[in-house]
Amino acid sequence: LKSSSRIDENTLDEIEELLILSDVGLDTTEHLIERLREKYKDGIIDNEEEVFNLFKAILAEELNSSVSANDPENVINTKPHVISVIGVNGTGKTTSIGKLAGRYQQKNYNVLLAAADTFRAAATEQLSIWGERVRSDIIKTSPGGDPAAVAFDAVNAAKARHKDILIIDTAGRLHTKSNLMQELQKIHRVLDKAMPGAPHEILLVIDANTGQNGLAQARTFMQAVGVTGIILTKLDGTAKGGIVFSIQKQLKVPVKYIGIGEKPDDLQRFDPGEFVEALFQ
Amino acid sequence: EISEKFDGIFKRLRGHGKLSEKNISESMREVRRVLLEADVNYKVVKQFIASVEKKAVGQDVLKSITPGQQVIKIIHDELAGLMGEKQEPLTFSNRIPGTIMLVGLQGSGKTTTAGKLATFIQQKGRKPLLVAADVYRPAAVEQLRIVGREIDTMVYSDEGKDVVKICKEAESFAKEHLHDTLIIDTAGRLHVDETMMDELDRLKSELHPEEILFVADGMTGQDAVNTAKVFTEALDFTGVILTKMDGDARGGAALSVRAVTGKPIKFLGVGEKYNQIEVFHPARMASRILG
Ligand SMILES: Nc1nc2c(ncn2[C@@H]2O[C@H](COP(=O)(O)OP(=O)(O)OP(=O)(O)O)[C@@H](O)[C@H]2O)c(=O)[nH]1
Ligand SMILES: Nc1nc2c(ncn2[C@@H]2O[C@H](COP(=O)(O)OP(=O)(O)OP(=O)(O)O)[C@@H](O)[C@H]2O)c(=O)[nH]1
Ligand SMILES: [Mg+2]
Numbered sequence A: 001l002k003s004s005s006r007i008d009e010n011t012l013d014e015i016e017e018l019l020i021l022s023d024v025g026l027d028t029t030e031h032l033i034e035r036l037r038e039k040y041k042d043g044i045i046d047n048e049e050e051v052f053n054l055f056k057a058i059l060a061e062e063l064n065s066s067v068s069a070n071d072p073e074n075v076i077n078t079k080p081h082v083i084s085v086i087g088v089n090g091t092g093k094t095t096s097i098g099k100l101a102g103r104y105q106q107k108n109y110n111v112l113l114a115a116a117d118t119f120r121a122a123a124t125e126q127l128s129i130w131g132e133r134v135r136s137d138i139i140k141t142s143p144g145g146d147p148a149a150v151a152f153d154a155v156n157a158a159k160a161r162h163k164d165i166l167i168i169d170t171a172g173r174l175h176t177k178s179n180l181m182q183e184l185q186k187i188h189r190v191l192d193k194a195m196p197g198a199p200h201e202i203l204l205v206i207d208a209n210t211g212q213n214g215l216a217q218a219r220t221f222m223q224a225v226g227v228t229g230i231i232l233t234k235l236d237g238t239a240k241g242g243i244v245f246s247i248q249k250q251l252k253v254p255v256k257y258i259g260i261g262e263k264p265d266d267l268q269r270f271d272p273g274e275f276v277e278a279l280f281q
Numbered sequence B: 001e002i003s004e005k006f007d008g009i010f011k012r013l014r015g016h017g018k019l020s021e022k023n024i025s026e027s028m029r030e031v032r033r034v035l036l037e038a039d040v041n042y043k044v045v046k047q048f049i050a051s052v053e054k055k056a057v058g059q060d061v062l063k064s065i066t067p068g069q070q071v072i073k074i075i076h077d078e079l080a081g082l083m084g085e086k087q088e089p090l091t092f093s094n095r096i097p098g099t100i101m102l103v104g105l106q107g108s109g110k111t112t113t114a115g116k117l118a119t120f121i122q123q124k125g126r127k128p129l130l131v132a133a134d135v136y137r138p139a140a141v142e143q144l145r146i147v148g149r150e151i152d153t154m155v156y157s158d159e160g161k162d163v164v165k166i167c168k169e170a171e172s173f174a175k176e177h178l179h180d181t182l183i184i185d186t187a188g189r190l191h192v193d194e195t196m197m198d199e200l201d202r203l204k205s206e207l208h209p210e211e212i213l214f215v216a217d218g219m220t221g222q223d224a225v226n227t228a229k230v231f232t233e234a235l236d237f238t239g240v241i242l243t244k245m246d247g248d249a250r251g252g253a254a255l256s257v258r259a260v261t262g263k264p265i266k267f268l269g270v271g272e273k274y275n276q277i278e279v280f281h282p283a284r285m286a287s288r289i290l291g
């Protein structure tokens, strides 16, 4: 009789190392392993493969609220549906907006883009090129202009031109810079003023290479303006993006999309099962 | 905060005795947590703890500080020593133009850093030429042109798509117009993209840069060792610039990259403006990582 009522500690160490190397973070890793121990003591697992399969199921379950009923691509209640895209510098906001606009255009939605990054060199030019690529119009202003004014004008233009979707590109900003977070709050206030309830979606873009600072980013942006979903970019590299477990657990913010490259088609809907599989590869 | 936790572990030891294995290993558990939370790589943390344990066990407890503070000092000194003993500035040979090439992953801050380096060496009396070698990213060339305009620095670019050709022509242009330094801004790329890594390899063999600087995002987590390892194996880069350190990322990637490549961190990017660059201080970084 094989008495396998304890998981092999070596297997658990292996799992712990895998999770930490994937940027899941120490606390969340301990929590996840604890969940595995609990599930395990209710039954008997004889081999390592079973442990891994059980564990993958636990992990996918932790992320499963990501696939919510409020899928933005199916439930568009307002016209225009306003999406604000935010995050720290260089994470892939502008590129993700280009890809997202392309996805909506392919589903026959009419998309308008707002170049509300009036600060960074050639930010407007970069978004304009994406606009041309995916055939979306763009509202912009001259460099150094007021981002809130761009947002305001964009909502009115979206209404006037009967656009289905309006996506706002904002400047990268470190969450620790309170003046920049206040600027973001102002942009959102102005969006709400131009159209009560806007923005209807607030997507925080997080680079999969980010370590534990990703949780601080999510928390601060959440407190400042709220976040309805995450775009996790650069998963075509070797980073695993495990920080999303902590973000899901502590802030209940789901991942909506993943970025897997620099081309228009390199954006996918988030699939928890596939994400967890990739962790173990 | 680490010193308080250590004082708790060591309060039985005040003033006499030796630092025992038991209380060292207890404090090492705390150090492990601190370093992992600071994004130091898991395997780098293991090695670091092992070497600190060796140094700490059996040391006489000093009378002037608490045992906890003593262990912290050992850790801090070990960390600072690993970061590099002193500042390592930019290397310039007598070649004209000298060449600095910036490389790294997408979005790490290369183009912005190119402007900062140009400003930095301009202040030292040199006359740099920025070279727009990112022919892929939408408006990348325009971005560098605007950077150049802001800092009153010449930018070389052309409409072509052959990066090596652009850089060779920039070299000729530099000689003709008496620029003594080339600062080459390359496209962000994945270390696992063979074609793009090959492009850097060709650039290196055609231009023989004095400095190849790996520009890495200060908030990078565990994967820092993988990217740094591949970039150093491909290019044997000469230094690292860690960007976005004006945020609250602890910057453990600095230790990981240093441990795995042995290359010096030369600068920190501390903001979006072109004067927001600092020469790297090993001891300061050690304190930041320890929190
Ligand atoms: N490999 C890869 N690269 C990406 C991905 N998403 C974005 N990038 C690249 O990352 C770099 C930065 O992308 P941007 O879209 O400019 O990022 P951003 O957040 O708008 O940057 P700022 O506006 O400066 O804060 C570019 O080189 C993009 O091509 C992705 O999913 N995979
Ligand atoms: N706060 C802060 N932002 C920075 C720093 N360095 C760069 N950035 C910002 O990070 C973003 C990306 O910078 P880029 O210079 O475009 O990065 P890159 O490496 O050239 O990007 P790719 O060419 O797409 O690979 C921009 O918003 C910059 O302003 C820094 O030290 N601090
Ligand atoms: Mg952008």
Ligand SMILES: [Mg+2]
Pocket: B110, B111, B112, B134, B140, B185, B186, B187, B188
């Ligand atoms: Mg660039």
